[in-house]
Amino acid sequence: MEQGEVWRLLKDIFSISQDADFIMHQPAIREDVYSYEYEDGPGPDTQNLAFNLTHGSNTPWNARILDMLLKELQRRNVEEQWPFQRSDGYYKVILEDRYKRLWTAWRAAQPKVTAKGILETAAEVEERLITKRGKNLKSVCQTTCQRNKYIRRAKMLEHIIKLKDDEDDDLPAWMWLQKLIKTLGDGGMSSEESNVENNVQCVLRVKNMAWRHGIE
Incomplete structure (x- = not known):
């Protein structure tokens, strides 16, 4: 206040x-x-x-x-x-x-000195400020997206682990995943900018099944 x-x-x-x-x-x-x-x-x-x-x-x-x-x-x-x-x-x-x-x-x-050794014009100053503002907004957006993704994943894992019994075979795997997410933190989450996360691209391939007829 x-x-x-x-x-x-x-x-x-x-x-x-x-x-x-x-x-x-x-x-x-x-x-x-x-x-x-x-x-x-x-x-x-x-x-x-x-x-x-x-x-x-x-x-x-x-x-x-x-x-x-x-x-x-x-x-x-x-x-x-x-x-x-x-x-x-x-x-x-x-x-x-x-x-x-x-x-x-x-x-x-x-106005700043350009590569040509002269001062920027008013239009050049405006363009530089707009570009910088765009970069700042993009950075803020990415940080927010990463933070939200981390919170969602952390809450989801916490909820799943609470539902699991000690005798469930996959409980250690979920606990390991929870530890991994907490270790990575906000910065370890990928942004929402593209469908490619952490430089890993998902590729779908058709698998030939023995029981399925081949289609020419």
């Missing part, structure tokens, strides 16, 4: 609904950052917070913004009477982690 409140604050302050929206964030003006850090300048504008996206969260400018966000969290906590109380350090860690995620999303959307 605490992380949800931190995310709600960031959505309200920066007008975003997901991490990817942060790619449109306008970084702080370099001269303003330099003035604050080296010339006793005024610092971040409370009405228009802008991170210094050339660095992490530990710079004086970004640390100041995180402190301002922390105070706003404290204000909301009192005003809305949250049913939980956490230390400032606890919220600070969540804020820093959220900033890193937003910063990563913003950095990924910046």
